[in-house]
Amino acid sequence: MLTVARPPDFGEEVETEAVVENSRRHAHHIQKPLKDKAPNAHLEVSVGHPAVKITAYAESHGIDLIVMGHRGKTLFERWLIGSVAKKVISYAPCSVYVVR
Numbered sequence: 001m002l003t004v005a006r007p008p009d010f011g012e013e014v015e016t017e018a019v020v021e022n023s024r025r026h027a028h029h030i031q032k033p034l035k036d037k038a039p040n041a042h043l044e045v046s047v048g049h050p051a052v053k054i055t056a057y058a059e060s061h062g063i064d065l066i067v068m069g070h071r072g073k074t075l076f077e078r079w080l081i082g083s084v085a086k087k088v089i090s091y092a093p094c095s096v097y098v099v100r
Helices: 013-037 050-060 075-081 084-091
Strands: 002-005 044-047 065-069 095-099
Touching: 002 013, 002 050, 013 044, 044 050, 050 065, 050 084, 065 084, 084 095
Parallel strands: 002 044, 065 095
Antiparallel strands: none
16 A cells, blocks of 8 residues: 655745655555554655655556545545646556545
């Protein structure tokens, strides 16, 4: 399972590092219950743009299927900032299953 922590778009280097570290801790916290239920599962945290990291990870690890969630933002929000799921579907080297 890959969790991607997205760094802030703006800010000082020190602020960015603090935000990224906080995001990493949050991702590990989210993954802990999964690790407890599936001790053999491979869990990883990466930092960067989610769509780029997910598609690159799938390509470099020979992944057959990407399963991901969708936040369900409004139409205007999706148009304004784009959808990670939409970008992953467009660029993934394998099939993508989006859960709403």
